Amino acid sequence: MTVQPPEPTVPPAEPVKVALLGCGTVGTQVVRLLRLDSGEIAERVGAPVELVGIAVRSLDADRGPGVPAELLTTDAHSLVRAADVVVELIGGTTTARDLVLEAIGGGAGVVTANKALLATHGPQLYAAADAAGVDLLYEAAVAGAVPVVRGVRESLAGDRVARVLGIVNGTTNYILDEMTNGGYDFDVALKEAQELGYAEADPTADVEGHDAAAKAAILASLAFHTRVSLDDVDCEGITGVTAGDIASARDAGGVIKLLAIAERIEDTRGEAVAVRVHPVILPVDHPLAGVRGAYNAVVVEAEAAGRLMFYGAGAGGAPTASAVLGDLVAAARHRGQGGRAPAESAYAELPIAGPERVTSRRQVRLAVDDRPGVLAHLATTFADHGVSIETVRQQPGTGEAATLAIVTHDAPEAALRATVEALRETVGVRELLSDYRVERA
16 A cells, blocks of 8 residues: 655745725725735735734724724834835825835835825835835826826836826816816816815815826826926916817817826937826817716827727726725735836936927917907917917907917927917907817827
8 A cells, every 4th residue: 555645735825914004085995805805815916915904093083894993093103014015095295205115114015096295206215115125006196997007117118108198187077078068167067076076175186287297297207217206297277277168179179188298309409208287179089088077098109009098997996996906916926926016217317398399289269359450460479489370260259359269280389388478469369268289189
């Protein structure tokens, strides 16, 4: 009788200890999904994932039955020191930075959804993570569940990106969509967005474009291998968009969207990067024109891959938690099995282009005297600044006034800005009604 040797026993993997900082809308969903899918997550990681604590500002807030009260603590620093992976969802740029640096210094991987933190202190955090040999992952910081960070950073790592443009703020897209399709004024659409939970009580970061600008800085840094900060982004919000502007865009076969645009500039002075956020008139056949409600979408134009579009839910607890958990699984797997996510790539060190190196098209709407000679004065103003006119449309006016919508050819941004200012003083101009960049399909 042959005796078989006993099967070798494999010791169970040590659990990966996870600390969660912040338990708001997204954090609550992260806790729920971690508990609901713990078995599958453990299989994907190759080890159990143990939530060891949740740092909150107050222990008294009602977070529902899905968040175990015994895991809550106000001592974030002790929690960070006990974790293998730290998930930062508290927001802000001061306390969050200190805790993330403490986590990295202690050898923990970090997952964050904090776009403002990365746009403001990214280089410091990337350098610290690289020195410590740990992960710093942030898919949820841009466009919620849409995997655009991983797509640009990893899938297009072998390509040359020329341009990135996208709708990266769901609040503003919802407001503009309601103005376009519901016929609402800005104030009414904003109030509805607040009632539905799409907009905060203080919507400034969204409607003034600051949130989108932080995301634009992150995307530009990834796409062009250059450190781009929040201060490098030329930013304009949507508070000035009127029902008349929406109607004029519709008459021209377009819609108004708030876009984040990052592009590679190549001219006689070499290469540079230009990054901006502002309302744009998009033709209805542009891929981004049909993005409705609070959804996000990003178009990437690359040399070999061509035009790619990433689309999906850009906000909300569950979609954003999905992106957080994707990063968490990667960081936990690296912790247990070795390896690291791609480190910061900033080798290109391209300069940031000023408006004199950026070209665009504009639609300018003017209230003018309805009499002979006015068009000639306007044409002279454009010509004096080296800007040529592509189309002129006259819209219904009142009494002795007419409304003109003038679209230019591509011209340097600095020349266009100077033209717009000069138009205010041009003979026959009663009022500058609006001024928008115009994208081609």
